[in-house]
Amino acid sequence: MAREIPRTLVVGVSVVAIVILAVYLFTKLPSGGETAKVQQVSYSGGDKCATCHARVTPDIVYQYALSTMAKAGVKCEDCHVVRKDNPMGYEHEGFFITSTPTPKQCWKCHIRETEEFEHSRHAGPAWMALTGWDGFTPAQKKLTESIPELNREPNGTPVAAHNAVFDMEGQNITEAACQVCHSIGRPNKDGSIGDCSKCHLRHEFSLSQVRKPEVCGQCHLGPDHPQHEIYEESAHGVMYATQGDQWNWNQVPGRLTTKDFPAPTCAICHMSGFGGEGTTHEVGTRLSKFLFATISTDRPNAVQNRRNMEEVCQNCHTPSFVDTVYKRADSVVAFVNLKVEEASDIVSELIKGGLISSKPFSSNIDYDFFDLWHYYGRTAKFGAYMGGPDFVQWHGIYPLLRQLQKIKEEAARLREEHGQGRMK
Numbered sequence: 422m423a424r425e426i427p428r429t430l431v432v433g434v435s436v437v438a439i440v441i442l443a444v445y446l447f448t449k450l451p452s453g454g455e456t457a458k459v460q461q462v463s464y465s466g467g468d469k470c471a472t473c474h475a476r477v478t479p480d481i482v483y484q485y486a487l488s489t490m491a492k493a494g495v496k497c498e499d500c501h502v503v504r505k506d507n508p509m510g511y512e513h514e515g516f517f518i519t520s521t522p523t524p525k526q527c528w529k530c531h532i533r534e535t536e537e538f539e540h541s542r543h544a545g546p547a548w549m550a551l552t553g554w555d556g557f558t559p560a561q562k563k564l565t566e567s568i569p570e571l572n573r574e575p576n577g578t579p580v581a582a583h584n585a586v587f588d589m590e591g592q593n594i595t596e597a598a599c600q601v602c603h604s605i606g607r608p609n610k611d612g613s614i615g616d617c618s619k620c621h622l623r624h625e626f627s628l629s630q631v632r633k634p635e636v637c638g639q640c641h642l643g644p645d646h647p648q649h650e651i652y653e654e655s656a657h658g659v660m661y662a663t664q665g666d667q668w669n670w671n672q673v674p675g676r677l678t679t680k681d682f683p684a685p686t687c688a689i690c691h692m693s694g695f696g697g698e699g700t701t702h703e704v705g706t707r708l709s710k711f712l713f714a715t716i717s718t719d720r721p722n723a724v725q726n727r728r729n730m731e732e733v734c735q736n737c738h739t740p741s742f743v744d745t746v747y748k749r750a751d752s753v754v755a756f757v758n759l760k761v762e763e764a765s766d767i768v769s770e771l772i773k774g775g776l777i778s779s780k781p782f783s784s785n786i787d788y789d790f791f792d793l794w795h796y797y798g799r800t801a802k803f804g805a806y807m808g809g810p811d812f813v814q815w816h817g818i819y820p821l822l823r824q825l826q827k828i829k830e831e832a833a834r835l836r837e838e839h840g841q842g843r844m845k
């Protein structure tokens with residue numbers, strides 16, 4: 422038996438090893454073009470931040486190099502350097518910078534987008550949903566009060582109160598929960614409101630990324646607002662999943678047509694300029710009802726808003742087709758409203774009769790009622806407008822009816838226990 426390993430085998434193994442190493446290195450290291458881009462940003466226009474940060478945080482510089490802003494000559498300091506009187510600023514390497522650029526910085530170059538955003542429910546109202554007006558300066562409150570899509574009490578004052586679940590869970594929990602999503606509209610110490618980078622993920626600020634449903638799905642998901650899941654089930658979502666890679670994701674804003682997108686994403690229906698509709702960051706201007714509310718009512722500009730959305734649909738569907746979708750969805754809303762009122766009356770009666778406390782979330786029935794409208798009611802309503810039959814049915818109306826039955830039986834048991842509504 423030859424104890425020596427044949428030379429051809431040694432050579433063969435070495436060649437294979439070198440090839441594997443080469444492939445590994447090739448995929449791990451940035452390609453020539455990408456390295457060039459990093460250098461281009463690091464050294465062009467004397468951007469001192471990028472030059473140093475190419476060593477400190479190469480990833481940030483690399484990502485930023487890919488952005489259209491870098492190509493247009495916008496520098497790190499355009500967003501990060503702030504005036505000395507800015508309470509969010511601090512000294513850094515001879516500059517006065519902020520590590521969290523706010524819409525105040527973006528506003529310098531994107532006035533329209535910033536002002537539309539500030540007047541949408543993505544701004545002030547998203548934060549008010551947690552703690553009412555806490556944390557707002559008078560100027561921030563005034564701006565927020567002027568939002569057309571604000572929901573108001575019958576006497577006209579904006580709906581603003583501490584949220585019971587927020588208070589029940591407390592700061593330590595909500596910091597890692599509610600606040601992560603709702604900070605899209607946080608009041609900032611420099612007087613501005615919100616965080617553009619919740620959608621325009623840093624540092625590429627990519628147009629194709631923000632037009633994709635996954636970006637919205639960071640927040641618009643789960644049992645209380647399953648818009649992303651509904652979209653995935655809809656014919657539109659299936660078109661996106663199966664053919665989206667062929668769509669023209671980088672078309673110039675305002676010029677999008679069905680040639681670029683044969684089916685819509687969240688952005689197309691709610692924000693993009695598409696066909697005759699202009700681009701908007703005021704996401705409420707295409708919505709006709711307050712669907713998130715316990716009982717859904719029409720928005721102040723319902724008729725015009727609905728026309729705006731229909732204008733988008735009608736790039737691809739006939740008016741009568743769209744009309745039918747809306748009529749069906751409106752009936753789902755009416756049905757949910759009726760059932761939520763029925764459950765709400767039962768709970769109010771129990772409180773009036775002293776059978777349960779008026780303190781929020783102090784009895785099982787409080788949780789049951791919350792699930793009824795906040796999970797099942799909302800889900801059915803969203804599913805009906807956005808093409809999700811399974812969400813209207815099996816995640817919506819059916820569990821809602823079952824929940825109503827549960828509440829009725831629990832109420833009957835409580836009444837019996839306490840002798841027909843007698844005070845405790």
Ligand code: HEC
Nearest residue numbers: 469470471473474477497498501502513514516518519520
């Ligand atoms: C000479 C090198 C150098 C220059 C020039 C420089 N930085 Fe830095 N920067 C650093 C280093 C090192 C750190 C990390 C340590 C620290 O926080 O000081 C840092 C940290 C930061 C942070 C904080 C990150 C965090 O997570 O808190 C930001 C934001 C930042 N730099 C932005 C800038 C901007 C914008 C400029 C240009 C106006 C700039 N830097 C110029 C070296 C530099």
Ligand code: HEC
Nearest residue numbers: 470471474481482485495496497500520521522616618623
């Ligand atoms: C178009 C505006 C814009 C430009 C230009 C920009 N940034 Fe930023 N940067 C942001 C935003 C927005 C954030 C995150 C703010 C937040 O967390 O609320 C951020 C965050 C950062 C952070 C903190 C990130 C972390 O995870 O700790 C660093 C460091 C930073 N930027 C460095 C840079 C450098 C270096 C450049 C230039 C290569 C640059 N930025 C260019 C907007 C910008």
Ligand code: HEC
Nearest residue numbers: 489490493495499500522526527529530617621626627628
């Ligand atoms: C100094 C001016 C300036 C500032 C500050 C600035 N931008 Fe820009 N932004 C530009 C320019 C210039 C373009 C490129 C326009 C073009 O090429 O169509 C651009 C493009 C964009 C785009 C479109 C990207 C694309 O691919 O078409 C987005 C999104 C964007 N900016 C977001 C932001 C956000 C968010 C901020 C604040 C955190 C910000 N910008 C701050 C100047 C600025």
Ligand code: HEC
Nearest residue numbers: 546547550551584586587598599602603639640641646713
């Ligand atoms: C995963 C992200 C996310 C988390 C976590 C989250 N929310 Fe929301 N919340 C949303 C989204 C998205 C909507 C919008 C739903 C719609 O408009 O249909 C919303 C809507 C609301 C609304 C109704 C809108 C309004 O202004 O009255 C309230 C109230 C609310 N959330 C409170 C909370 C509270 C309190 C918590 C924590 C206990 C919380 N949310 C946690 C994403 C989130």
Ligand code: HEC
Nearest residue numbers: 524527531534535538617620631674675688692693694700
């Ligand atoms: C809810 C997510 C979201 C938020 C928050 C958001 N944007 Fe946008 N933005 C989008 C989408 C989606 C588009 C692409 C619209 C389209 O398809 O043409 C866009 C497009 C843009 C563009 C290019 C549009 C044009 O007409 O040239 C700019 C600039 C921009 N956003 C700036 C901002 C600024 C500044 C903020 C914060 C004040 C902000 N955005 C907040 C989703 C968002």
Ligand code: HEC
Nearest residue numbers: 542546547550570602603605619637640687688691704705
């Ligand atoms: C960081 C979390 C977050 C992201 C990302 C996000 N949203 Fe929202 N969105 C919210 C919250 C919170 C609300 C509820 C605000 C309120 O009513 O109080 C909301 C509300 C809305 C509304 C209802 C507005 C109204 O007038 O009632 C629409 C439509 C919407 N978002 C669309 C989008 C689209 C489209 C995207 C992606 C391009 C997106 N959102 C990305 C958190 C987010």
Ligand code: HEC
Nearest residue numbers: 634637641648649652686687690708709710711712713806
């Ligand atoms: C085919 C167009 C279309 C697509 C795609 C679409 N939506 Fe909608 N969306 C609608 C319509 C229509 C309504 C109900 C409008 C009304 O109130 O008249 C709606 C309602 C909403 C609401 C409810 C606001 C409230 O009053 O509570 C939110 C939030 C929302 N959509 C977010 C999203 C998100 C996030 C996506 C993607 C995951 C998405 N939508 C995809 C058409 C669409």
Ligand code: HEC
Nearest residue numbers: 656657679682683684685690730733734736737743746808
């Ligand atoms: C960019 C084009 C486009 C836009 C905008 C659009 N749709 Fe669609 N829609 C499609 C396509 C493509 C299909 C898949 C057709 C099929 O089922 O064969 C579809 C399917 C549907 C379906 C399912 C039809 C079925 O037979 O199962 C409904 C419902 C629907 N759309 C409603 C709407 C509504 C409502 C709007 C506006 C809020 C809208 N669409 C906006 C392109 C679009």
